[in-house]
Structure formats: C-alpha cells, structure tokens
Amino acid sequence: xxxxxxxxxxxxxTTIGRAFVSCGQTVVYVDATELRTVLRWLKESPDEHYxxxxxxxxxxxxxxxxxxxxxxxxxxxWRGAELRVKMxxxxxxxxxxxxxxxxxxxxxxxxxEVYDMFGITFREHPDLRRLLMWExxxxxxxxxxxxxxxxxxxxxxxxxxxxxxNPEAHYSLEELSAAQLQDDLPGxxxxxxxxGERGLIAEPGESDDG
Amino acid sequence: MExxxxxxxxxxxxxxxxxxxxxxxxxxxxxxxxxxxxxxxRSNSMWPMPFGTACCAIEFMATAAxxxxxxxxxMERLGYTPRQADVLLCAGRLPFKxxxxxxxIYEQMPQPKWVISMGACASSGxxxxxxxxxxxxxxxxxxxxxxxxxxxxxxxxxxxxLLLHKKVRGETIADxxxxxxxxxxxxxxxxPARLIDELSEPFGNSxxxxxxx
Ligand code: SF4
Numbered sequence: 004x005x006x007x008x009x010x011x012x013x014x015x016x017t018t019i020g021r022a023f024v025s026c027g028q029t030v031v032y033v034d035a036t037e038l039r040t041v042l043r044w045l046k047e048s049p050d051e052h053y054x055x056x057x058x059x060x061x062x063x064x065x066x067x068x069x070x071x072x073x074x075x076x077x078x079x080x081w082r083g084a085e086l087r088v089k090m091x092x093x094x095x096x097x098x099x100x101x102x103x104x105x106x107x108x109x110x111x112x113x114x115x116e117v118y119d120m121f122g123i124t125f126r127e128h129p130d131l132r133r134l135l136m137w138e139x140x141x142x143x144x145x146x147x148x149x150x151x152x153x154x155x156x157x158x159x160x161x162x163x164x165x166x167x168x169n170p171e172a173h174y175s176l177e178e179l180s181a182a183q184l185q186d187d188l189p190g191x192x193x194x195x196x197x198x199g200e201r202g203l204i205a206e207p208g209e210s211d212d213g
Numbered sequence: 214m215e216x217x218x219x220x221x222x223x224x225x226x227x228x229x230x231x232x233x234x235x236x237x238x239x240x241x242x243x244x245x246x247x248x249x250x251x252x253x254x255r256s257n258s259m260w261p262m263p264f265g266t267a268c269c270a271i272e273f274m275a276t277a278a279x280x281x282x283x284x285x286x287x288m289e290r291l292g293y294t295p296r297q298a299d300v301l302l303c304a305g306r307l308p309f310k311x312x313x314x315x316x317x318i319y320e321q322m323p324q325p326k327w328v329i330s331m332g333a334c335a336s337s338g339x340x341x342x343x344x345x346x347x348x349x350x351x352x353x354x355x356x357x358x359x360x361x362x363x364x365x366x367x368x369x370x371x372x373x374x375l376l377l378h379k380k381v382r383g384e385t386i387a388d389x390x391x392x393x394x395x396x397x398x399x400x401x402x403x404x405p406a407r408l409i410d411e412l413s414e415p416f417g418n419s420x421x422x423x424x425x426x
Contacts, residue, residue, distance in 0.1 A: 136345070137310050145344055154344030158413035159406030161344075162352050165309035166316060167400030 005029035007051055007086055015041055030087045038090055039101045045077060045086070046106055053077035053086060056107035059114060061121045063148050073100055073123065092123065102128040120146035137168045248385045255299070255325060256381040257287040259374075262298030262322065264315060267305030269332035269364040276367040286374055295321040300377070301354070304364075306334035307347040316397065319354040324392045327381070329373055330356045333363040338413065348413030352404060 008022045008031050018041065020032030033041050045053045058076040070091040077086045092098050102125035103110045114125045115134040122144035125131055132138055136145070141164065142155045154161055261283075265273055277283050277291065292298035295318045307315060319328070330350050333339035336359045338348035347353060357380060360373035384391055397403065 135310075142344065150344070152343055153415065157406075157410050158348055158352075159402065159409040161309060162312065162347065162409055163400055163402055163406070165312040165347070166353065166397075166402070168310075168313050169399065170313045170317060 005084060005086055007031075007045070007084070010050065011041065011045075014044060028085060028087050030089060032089050032091065035090055035092070035100065039103065039106070042075065042077075042088065042103055043106050045088070051079065052081050053079045053084075055080050056103070056109045056113075057085075059103070059110050059117065061117045061123055061146075063121065063146070065148060067094070067148075070094060071098065071121065071123070073117070075103070098123040099126055100124070101126050102131075104128055120144055122147065137165070139164070139168055244385065244387050248387075249382075251386065252382045252384055256378040259286075259288050259300045259327075259377075260290050260292045260298045261288050261300040261302045261329075262292050262295050262318070263302050263304060264318065265304045266307060266311065267334065269304040269335065272364040272367060273302065273304040273331065273370065276370045281367040281371060283371065283374065286371070286378070288374065295319075296323065298322055299326055301326065301328045302331060303328065303335045303350050304331040306332075306339060306341055307350050307353070308345050309347055310345075312347055312353050313399070315350065316353055320397070324394065327357040327377055328354055329358045329360060329370075329377060331360045331370055331373070332365055333361060336361065339363060342415055348409075352402075352409045352412060355403065 004022065004024055008019070008029060011019045011031065015037060018034045018037040020034060022029065022031040024030070045051050055078040056075065057078050058074070060074050060076075062072045062074060070093050073090045073092065075088040075090075077088060078084070079086075090100065092100070098121070100123060102114055104114065104125075105127070111129070112134055114128055115130070115132060117123050118125060118128075118131055119133040119135050133140060142161075143150055145154075156164070263270065263273055263277075275281060277289075283289065288300075295301070299322070301315075301319055301322060303315065319326070328350075330336045334341060334346070335350050336356075338346050340363070342348070350356060358373045358377045360369055362369050365373070395403070402409065
C-alpha cells in the first residue's frame with residue numbers, strides 16, 4: 004500500500020474512503036466534496052508531489068446499482084510513485100464533478116473525452132465540448148451501458164446528421180494554429196473563427212438552389 | 214460528315230447549349246476513335262488521391278512502394294490535393310465524423326473522377342458495425358470499384374486498379390450522363406434513406422445487437 008494513503012487520512016480524515024491494492028496499484032476513494040482540495044494537496048504538498056496526471060477517465064459497471072467512477076491516475080515523476088484516485092458518482096444525482104484543469108492543464112482534453120463518452124459534466128472546465136464525436140452529435144454518450152452499440156438512430160439518419168456537419172466549423176483560430184495568419188484568411192472564415200462559432204453553420208450560398 | 218442527333222438525345226439545357234453537343238452525337242466511327250484515344254490516355258495516367266484512414270493505408274503504401282509499384286500503371290503521382298487527382302482511393306474505415314470531409318474532397322476533385330473503395334471497412338463497414346462508423350462509403354460518395362479484403366493484398370488492390378482501367382476504357386464521351394454531377398447541400402443523402410438502412414443491415418455477429426429506438 005502506498006504510504007500516501009496514510010498521509011491522506013491524517014490530512015483529510017473521513018473525506019478519504021476505502022483504499023486497497025489492486026495489481027500493485029494503490030486505489031483510494033475520495034469524497035466528491037473535497038475532491039479538488041485533495042488532488043491539489045497531492046500535487047503541491049512537497050512530500051507527495053504527484054505532478055503528473057497520467058490519465059483521467061471514467062468507468063460504468065454492468066451492475067446498475069454500482070455508481071459511476073471517475074478515475075484519476077497520478078504519478079510522481081520525482082519520487083517514482085503512482086496513485087489511483089477514484090471518485091464515485093451516484094446514479095440518482097446529476098453527473099457532475101469539479102474540473103481539475105486548474106490543477107493539471109493536461110486534464111483539459113481528458114475531461115472533454117469523459118464528457119463526450121459518459122456525459123459527466125466537469126464544473127468550471129474552460130471549454131467543455133465533445134472531443135471524439137462531432138459537436139452536434141445528438142445520440143447521447145456512447146460508452147454508457149444503456150447506449151446500443153449501433154447507436155440510437157437509423158443508419159440513414161446517422162449519415163444525414165454526419166453529412167450536415169461542417170468539417171471546418173469545429174476549430175478556433177488558436178486550435179488551427181492560424182492566429183498569425185489572421186490577415187490572410189478569407190473574410191467570412193476569419194469572422195466565423197473569431198466569433199468562435201461552433202457546429203452547424205450554413206454553407207455560403209446554401210439558400211440558392213444547388 | 215454530318216453529326217446527326219440521336220433519337221434519345223437530351224435537349225440542350227437553358228443557358229448552356231454547348232454542353233449537350235457531345236450528347237447529341239450518336240456513337241459513330243469518329244466518337245469511338247476519339248473515345249479510344251481519350252480513354253487510353255485517361256486510364257494510363259491516373260492520379261490517385263489516397264484517403265488513408267486506417268490499416269488498409271499501410272497496404273496501399275506497400276502497393277505504391279517499389280515491390281508492387283503502381284507506377285507501372287501510370288499511377289506513381291500520388292496527389293495529396295483533391296484538385297489535382299482523378300481517383301479517390303479510400304483505404305480504411307470511415308468514421309461518421311469524416312463523412313463530410315470525404316464528400317468535400319470528392320466534390321473538390323475535377324471531372325473525370327473515379328472512386329476505389331479499398332478494404333472491407335470502406336466497402337461495408339467491415340468489422341466495425343458500431344455507432345461511429347459509416348457502413349460503406351458508397352452511402353456518402355459514388356464508388357466505381359470495390360476491393361474486398363481485410364486488408365486486401367497489394368495484388369488485390371492492383372487488380373482493382375486494373376478493373377478500373379477496364380471500366381474507363383469502356384466509357385464513351387457520347388454518354389451525357391457519365392460525367393454529370395449532382396450538387397449536394399449539407400446533409401443531403403446521395404442515395405435514398407431506405408437504401409442506406411438496407412445496405413447497413415447488421416450481419417454476422419452483430420445481428421444479435423439491438424437498437425433501443
Ligand atoms: S478492412 Fe481491415 S485492414 Fe482495412 S481498414 Fe478495415 S480493419 Fe483495417
């Protein structure tokens with residue numbers, strides 16, 4: 004068992020739930036209310052120093068009674084130690100967690116992915132949009148257990164909705180690394196990117212007939 | 214020699230009279246000779262636009278490299294810009310997110326253009342009968358040649374390319390419908406919805422999966 008668990012219990016008391024070792028990994032459950040404080044402490048306290056967020060993901064179990072879990076895999080490069088922090092989301096409560104982007108910048112896309120696949124909302128995330136599926140995707144959250152493998156809509160409807168997306172409409176100037184090209188871009192594109200407009204955007208000339 | 218309009222010729226479109234002249238020409242000695250020349254040139258200098266999305270693209274690279282060498286068939290110039298390509302070669306699975314992309318690439322290619330669908334995934338969705346995958350790129354762009362296999366061996370792809378050559382040699386400029394292109398708006402389906410549903414019916418293992426709505 005990773006000695007960090009004992010330090011955590013000393014510092015936070017009952018906020019820290021059960022802990023066990025699985026395949027050599029120490030897993031510790033943390034209460035949702037104190038999650039961000041605990042994770043910040045794990046990163047910043049000089050004795051712990053988990054400065055690297057390896058992965059952030061979520062699990063839904065087949066057993067419908069079991070809560071969803073959000074998983075934070077931490078690593079201290081400095082000490083060579085690993086810790087897996089888990090947080091449980093009860094099914095009858097809204098799926099909401101505090102974002103850890105203020106602590107680890109790396110959590111940005113990881114949280115977007117979890118939001119995209121599980122529908123868990125991260126409070127105070129700077130830019131919570133779908134990451135893998137396109138932004139106007141309407142069928143729900145694919146990795147949830149109640150999601151049918153082939154999706155909810157008919158294939159034809161899926162093709163139609165996919166084709167209705169504008170492949171250029173998903174990026175901001177920064178994401179395209181085109182900020183310095185701003186003056187060279189066509190006027191309408193520049194305007195659209197500056198507005199930060201997302202998702203479905205009418206093609207130029209869509210109104211006239213083919 | 215006088216050019217006689219064939220009985221089934223399409224009347225000239227308003228404002229564009231010149232476009233249908235070729236369509237009014239019946240297949241005669243001149244056009245067949247011309248066809249032969251044009252098709253010979255086209256089929257022997259195709260410029261492919263590789264749209265490699267997955268593992269099949271690796272096999273495509275092998276086809277393009279020295280051992281199999283598609284330059285033997287006049288295809289050594291891989292155009293990574295659709296505006297200078299004749300053959301869209303979709304090698305790999307196509308997720309729904311890329312569907313508008315491949316359509317736009319297809320639309321950007323100048324006529325004459327052809328499409329080869331390489332591999333099981335591009336042709337039918339393959340093993341990926343899931344929420345994220347287009348079940349055959351022919352639901353998004355028209356396809357000329359399907360190459361089966363997962364992945365097809367380079368010989369298979371070469372055979373597909375040769376079949377395409379054969380198809381091109383059989384084309385005639387007297388056929389006005391051949392190069393006619395529909396302009397799609399965003400979200401337009403190119404084949405009827407009913408047909409897409411039928412084409413993407415589950416098969417194999419996936420017939421046991423259910424759809425909730
Ligand atoms: S057909 Fe097979 S090799 Fe080709 S993209 Fe699909 S899985 Fe990969």
